[in-house]
Amino acid sequence: MVGAAAKRLFREENAAAAHAASRIRIERVSHGFDTPAGRLEVLEDVDLDVAPGEFVALLGPSGCGKSTLLRLVAGLEPASSGAIFQDGAPIIRPDPSRIVVFQDPTLFPWRTVRDNVALGLQAQGILKQEKSRVGAALRKVGLESFARAYPHQLSGGMAQRAALARALVNNPRLLILDEPLGKLDSLTRLEMQSELVSLWQKNGFSVLLVTHDVEEALFLARRVVIFSPRPARIVAEITVDRPYPRHRDDPVLTGLRHETLERLGLGKSW
Amino acid sequence: MRSSALAASNDLSQAQGGNSLPGFDRKLFSSSGKAAGAAEALAAVPPARARPASCAHWLGFAAASAWGILAAVTLAWPNKSAGFEDWPYTTEFGVAAGAGALLCALLAGAASAPIPPSARFPRRVAAAFRHGAPWLIVSALLLTLWEVLTAKTGALPPPFFAPPSSLIDVYTSDYARLADSTYNSVKLLLEGVAWGAAVGFTVGVSIGWSRTINYWVHPVLRFLGPLPPTALLPIAFFFFPSSHAASVFLIALATGFPVAILSWSGVASVNKAYYDVARTMGASEWFLVFRVAIPAALPQVFVGLFMGFGASFVVLIVAEMMGVKSGLGWYLTWAQGYASYVNMYGALIVMTIIFSSLISLLFAVRDRVLVWQKGIVKW
Numbered sequence: 321m322v323g324a325a326a327k328r329l330f331r332e333e334n335a336a337a338a339h340a341a342s343r344i345r346i347e348r349v350s351h352g353f354d355t356p357a358g359r360l361e362v363l364e365d366v367d368l369d370v371a372p373g374e375f376v377a378l379l380g381p382s383g384c385g386k387s388t389l390l391r392l393v394a395g396l397e398p399a400s401s402g403a404i405f406q407d408g409a410p411i412i413r414p415d416p417s418r419i420v421v422f423q424d425p426t427l428f429p430w431r432t433v434r435d436n437v438a439l440g441l442q443a444q445g446i447l448k449q450e451k452s453r454v455g456a457a458l459r460k461v462g463l464e465s466f467a468r469a470y471p472h473q474l475s476g477g478m479a480q481r482a483a484l485a486r487a488l489v490n491n492p493r494l495l496i497l498d499e500p501l502g503k504l505d506s507l508t509r510l511e512m513q514s515e516l517v518s519l520w521q522k523n524g525f526s527v528l529l530v531t532h533d534v535e536e537a538l539f540l541a542r543r544v545v546i547f548s549p550r551p552a553r554i555v556a557e558i559t560v561d562r563p564y565p566r567h568r569d570d571p572v573l574t575g576l577r578h579e580t581l582e583r584l585g586l587g588k589s590w
Numbered sequence: 591m592r593s594s595a596l597a598a599s600n601d602l603s604q605a606q607g608g609n610s611l612p613g614f615d616r617k618l619f620s621s622s623g624k625a626a627g628a629a630e631a632l633a634a635v636p637p638a639r640a641r642p643a644s645c646a647h648w649l650g651f652a653a654a655s656a657w658g659i660l661a662a663v664t665l666a667w668p669n670k671s672a673g674f675e676d677w678p679y680t681t682e683f684g685v686a687a688g689a690g691a692l693l694c695a696l697l698a699g700a701a702s703a704p705i706p707p708s709a710r711f712p713r714r715v716a717a718a719f720r721h722g723a724p725w726l727i728v729s730a731l732l733l734t735l736w737e738v739l740t741a742k743t744g745a746l747p748p749p750f751f752a753p754p755s756s757l758i759d760v761y762t763s764d765y766a767r768l769a770d771s772t773y774n775s776v777k778l779l780l781e782g783v784a785w786g787a788a789v790g791f792t793v794g795v796s797i798g799w800s801r802t803i804n805y806w807v808h809p810v811l812r813f814l815g816p817l818p819p820t821a822l823l824p825i826a827f828f829f830f831p832s833s834h835a836a837s838v839f840l841i842a843l844a845t846g847f848p849v850a851i852l853s854w855s856g857v858a859s860v861n862k863a864y865y866d867v868a869r870t871m872g873a874s875e876w877f878l879v880f881r882v883a884i885p886a887a888l889p890q891v892f893v894g895l896f897m898g899f900g901a902s903f904v905v906l907i908v909a910e911m912m913g914v915k916s917g918l919g920w921y922l923t924w925a926q927g928y929a930s931y932v933n934m935y936g937a938l939i940v941m942t943i944i945f946s947s948l949i950s951l952l953f954a955v956r957d958r959v960l961v962w963q964k965g966i967v968k969w
């Protein structure tokens with residue numbers, strides 16, 4: 321019994337890992353909004369590559385345009401100028417191979433946790449054949465026993481985990497995370513950071529993560545990209561060449577933290 | 591509880607004051623003061639013991655006494671002659687009240703003794719009885735007051751007023767006509783409401799979803815929506831091939847307007863992030879409408895349905911009074927034609943039961959469909 325379950329888990333993980341990670345190429349992307357007060361330039365000449373399986377974190381002042389960039393990569397909006405490619409093909413519309421986890425869990429309140437996680441499969445019309453993936457995704461985030469709960473019955477951390485499961489069930493090749501842990505308490509956040517690392521290592525997708533938290537960026541990402549205030553330009557890229565799992569008191573990370581804060585214009589306050 | 595019983599008796603005495611009928615004035619004024627005073631005295635007894643929950647069985651015995659009073663008053667106090675044969679079913683009413691008193695006494699006795707936790711059903715009955723005891727008391731006292739003011743003293747004169755016992759006569763002697771009217775009313779109502787809800791919902795969702803449909807339909811809805819459908823009654827009866835079709839149309843119109851407006855606002859106020867989530871996961875337009883917009887809008891749709899139901903009742907009754915040759919509204923005008931006010935009370939009671947049951951049914955459906963919401967209002 322136990323052996324069978326372990327075998328099934330093993331197969332599921334292998335199946336997930338078999339899905340290739342995407343290479344993302346952001347080429348000279350600028351973007352703006354037409355508002356009643358006039359044109360608002362948000363992104364300016366952003367050039368960025370994400371290698372297959374790479375974990376890239378985006379840091380920048382609030383309101384600079386990070387979420388906007390993520391929406392462009394997801395294909396929810398077309399860029400004003402420039403182009404974005406996924407494995408060489410231009411991104412023109414949303415696709416289940418690139419899944420976004422938003423800052424709010426945005427679970428559908430009228431669906432149980434299980435049905436929320438099943439959303440992507442249902443939308444793609446493959447729920448019947450791929451039903452086992454729902455349970456597997458719930459297991460990955462440790463929510464099996466809450467499958468029948470409604471979102472309003474979940475804690476903030478559990479809701480965010482459910483949102484993560486809803487993303488993972490699609491076997492994305494690129495996971496786009498917009499401050500997914502921003503609203504959690506600090507203990508849950510640390511726990512979820514470690515979970516994110518292990519999920520990423522197991523599944524092998526590329527990750528594009530926006531965060532406000534410098535330590536989080538350094539703990540998670542291989543590369544940290546720093547943006548200027550709006551309109552956002554890339555002002556620096558910091559490579560974090562440390563093996564996983566990392567240690568929060570790693571002196572190299574502490575040094576990088578200092579450098580990162582300096583790049584963000586906060587060096588003196590540290 | 592005390593205050594509600596007093597308020598009820600005050601309402602009654604005010605109603606008497608407003609209904610001064612030639613020839614009855616003196617009697618009316620002299621007795622109404624007395625009656626209100628008696629009601630006060632009666633109502634003041636039981637609530638004094640009502641406060642601590644552990645004494646709830648005393649409330650049960652008080653309920654038994656109240657029903658006993660109703661039985662005694664009905665049976666022992668001879669009816670005042672009203673210039674025709676005696677009110678029918680007085681004895682039967684008194685006996686039924688006595689049976690009610692006996693039942694209350696039995697239940698109160700049973701509720702006083704400790705019930706083992708394993709006896710689920712008896713516990714539930716006892717709990718319901720405790721909960722309902724204050725209402726049982728007040729309703730018995732009000733029925734007593736009603737019986738005294740009509741059959742016993744004639745303070746509220748026939749034919750405009752009738753004792754509660756005489757309602758039994760309406761239901762036994764005019765059973766067929768009332769049942770037929772009820773059936774026709776419910777059928778007409780449900781037909782109209784079904785059309786109105788279906789069309790209103792479709793229109794509401796469409797204008798919430800599609801810019802083009804919104805452009806064309808929204809102004810029409812804003813312009814014509816507030817017009818009371820009853821104002822269209824004469825024209826509708828003229829245009830439609832039958833009064834039935836006209837009434838269905840008007841009831842549908844009354845139901846459809848609030849349903850359309852609230853479905854629209856429900857769809858329009860759906861959190862845009864839900865669409866983003868669904869779209870990144872490969873959702874089609876169909877999926878966005880039927881699996882995102884509509885479920886998210888359902889709470890508002892139900893508000894619209896409640897409003898639509900309320901409006902449909904008005905139109906139903908007015909239409910039946912004006913042109914349809916059947917139904918409870920028609921029954922009211924028919925009874926009025928014969929000055930048979932007892933029948934009108936009988937029909938009004940049936941109407942109340944039907945309409946409140948329909949609303950309760952809608953609440954039950956809503957609670958089932960919207961289990962995912964927290965803090966749903968209980969009806």
Ligand SMILES: Nc1ncnc2c1ncn2[C@@H]1O[C@H](COP(=O)(O)OP(=O)(O)OP(=O)(O)O)[C@@H](O)[C@H]1O
Binds near residue numbers: 354355362388389
């Ligand atoms: N749909 C829109 N229409 C008009 N302006 C917009 C729109 N979306 C975003 N903006 C503006 O673009 C700017 C950047 O927004 P964005 O959400 O990308 O910032 P952000 O970097 O994610 O900020 P934060 O870190 O606080 O989430 C903001 O000034 C915002 O007001």
Ligand SMILES: [Mg+2]
Binds near residue numbers: 386387
């Ligand atoms: Mg943002």
